[in-house]
Amino acid sequence: MKRISSSFLPPIALDSRARTPMYQQLYEWFRRAILQGQLRPGQRVPSTRNLAAELKVSRIPVSSAYEQLQAEGYFETFVGAGTCVARTIPANAAKPEGGESRAVARPAAKRAAKRTAPRKISRRAIAMRMPPQSWLDNMGAFRVSLPALEQFPVGVWSKLVNRHSRRQPRQLMAYGHAMGYLPFREAIAEYLGTVRAVRCDASQILVTTGSQLGLQLSAQVLLDADDPVWIEEPGYHGARHALMTAGAKLIPVPVDQEGLNVAEGIRRAPKARAVYITPSHQYPLGWTMSATRRMMLLNWATRSGAWIIEDDYDSEYRFGGRPIASLQGLDTDARVIYIGTFNKVVFPSLRLGYVVIPKDLVPAFSTARDAADVFSSTLYQAVMTDFIREGHFARHIRRTRALYAQRRAALVEAIRKHLGEQLEVVGAEAGMHLAALLRSGVNDVTVAQKAAQLGIAAQPLSSCCSKPPSRGGLILGYGGADARQLEDGVRKLTSCI
Numbered sequence: 273m274k275r276i277s278s279s280f281l282p283p284i285a286l287d288s289r290a291r292t293p294m295y296q297q298l299y300e301w302f303r304r305a306i307l308q309g310q311l312r313p314g315q316r317v318p319s320t321r322n323l324a325a326e327l328k329v330s331r332i333p334v335s336s337a338y339e340q341l342q343a344e345g346y347f348e349t350f351v352g353a354g355t356c357v358a359r360t361i362p363a364n365a366a367k368p369e370g371g372e373s374r375a376v377a378r379p380a381a382k383r384a385a386k387r388t389a390p391r392k393i394s395r396r397a398i399a400m401r402m403p404p405q406s407w408l409d410n411m412g413a414f415r416v417s418l419p420a421l422e423q424f425p426v427g428v429w430s431k432l433v434n435r436h437s438r439r440q441p442r443q444l445m446a447y448g449h450a451m452g453y454l455p456f457r458e459a460i461a462e463y464l465g466t467v468r469a470v471r472c473d474a475s476q477i478l479v480t481t482g483s484q485l486g487l488q489l490s491a492q493v494l495l496d497a498d499d500p501v502w503i504e505e506p507g508y509h510g511a512r513h514a515l516m517t518a519g520a521k522l523i524p525v526p527v528d529q530e531g532l533n534v535a536e537g538i539r540r541a542p543k544a545r546a547v548y549i550t551p552s553h554q555y556p557l558g559w560t561m562s563a564t565r566r567m568m569l570l571n572w573a574t575r576s577g578a579w580i581i582e583d584d585y586d587s588e589y590r591f592g593g594r595p596i597a598s599l600q601g602l603d604t605d606a607r608v609i610y611i612g613t614f615n616k617v618v619f620p621s622l623r624l625g626y627v628v629i630p631k632d633l634v635p636a637f638s639t640a641r642d643a644a645d646v647f648s649s650t651l652y653q654a655v656m657t658d659f660i661r662e663g664h665f666a667r668h669i670r671r672t673r674a675l676y677a678q679r680r681a682a683l684v685e686a687i688r689k690h691l692g693e694q695l696e697v698v699g700a701e702a703g704m705h706l707a708a709l710l711r712s713g714v715n716d717v718t719v720a721q722k723a724a725q726l727g728i729a730a731q732p733l734s735s736c737c738s739k740p741p742s743r744g745g746l747i748l749g750y751g752g753a754d755a756r757q758l759e760d761g762v763r764k765l766t767s768c769i
């Protein structure tokens with residue numbers, strides 16, 4: 273008989289002063305746990321010796337309870353394999369209509385079933401509620417933020433993971449620093465200085481689980497409830513949510529070919545505490561912020577004492593023209609909080625990103641990180657350090673940059689061929705997605721819903737807006753789909769528009 277491994281039990285509470293004998297309390301606890309599905313058929317239970325030791329009772333009541341449970345068919349015993357919940361017990365033993373199981377059905381579950389009115393949650397959480405987004409169900413063509421996972425050097429990565437997990441020094445397994453693993457922060461500072469003209473040293477790098485945590489921490493550290501904050505319109509819903517959790521008052525500021533319209537922002541809220549922007553590759557429209565607007569923004573922030581939260585989420589990928597330096601590199605007043613991520617370039621489930629923090633804010637961010645979730649897994653930070661230091665990261669970026677340029681070109685060509693009259697591609701040649709505007713009057717949510725039914729993940733532009741845009745559009749990811757899938761996706765889209 274195969275040995276079944278013993279698993280965890282829910283907590284058992286015994287009352288030594290109760291009139292019900294100990295063995296019966298135990299018997300009833302197990303019976304209830306089995307009927308309510310807390311213990312599954314076939315699940316191994318502890319030996320009488322171990323359970324008695326754990327509960328600090330004599331072995332006699334435990335043995336008596338086990339004998340009765342076995343006699344009634346709740347438990348079965350195998351020589352050499354221990355005792356387990358009888359495999360013949362149906363998994364749904366606690367169905368409410370069953371005679372004896374009704375007696376043991378959980379009252380909380382019953383109350384939940386009867387409840388109709390929603391229960392009270394915070395106003396912030398209610399404001400963040402979104403309608404169902406069926407386009408997120410699909411992983412096929414156009415899924416935004418999905419990289420070319422098949423191109424990832426899995427062999428190299430596994431070797432590095434192996435290297436660090438095989439001889440993991442205790443330092444990697446113990447608690448780490450809230451700011452992150454120092455060698456990793458040094459590698460990030462060097463990379464950002466060289467590639468993005470970010471001015472920083474390792475002491476300013478805070479390792480996060482990705483841009484989202486960077487946004488969340490920035491909102492917590494920089495803002496008080498009801499502080500006005502400019503946010504790009506259309507803009508990134510993740511940023512909107514992060515700012516809302518801090519209770520910020522969002523001021524949508526329109527975006528055009530030159531990026532955020534700074535003059536309009538000043539007109540709408542001259543005393544805003546902060547601004548969230550994606551200057552390298554505006555999300556979702558894809559424009560690059562002009563030098564004039566960058567200077568205007570920095571001047572306004574310096575004059576008014578506002579913070580600039582720069583989200584540089586996919587700046588590694590620029591195809592036409594030279595890379596654009598970060599806004600942080602132009603800042604002479606330490607007003608910019610620079611946020612980046614490895615989750616797009618490497619793979620989304622890596623969950624590693626970073627924030628570059630002005631020096632005087634480091635203690636506040638470090639404390640907020642500690643309060644949020646202490647620190648990121650040191651093992652993956654160590655692996656990523658080697659991945660960068662040994663040149664694999666740069667190689668992967670070079671390879672995927674060429675690939676995404678081809679995929680973008682293939683998508684633009686397919687749109688021109690099949691949907692030239694219906695979709696207008698906008699934005700710079702950069703990133704892993706593009707935005708395409710529909711003709712006025714076409715509802716982008718309806719198009720996205722129809723596309724989702726065909727297995728396509730086209731995201732409507734209006735999902736990035738605080739009020740319906742004058743023209744709807746679609747955000748189409750091309751990083752995770754090859755030319756054939758993209759062409760196929762565009763053909764399917766023609767029937768949805």
Ligand SMILES: Cc1ncc(COP(=O)(O)O)c(C=O)c1O
Nearest residue numbers: 417482483484508555585613615
């Ligand atoms: C504008 C923007 N920022 C950041 C991110 C990445 O966030 P994370 O690193 O938390 O996965 C995305 C991903 O879609 C994005 O579109």
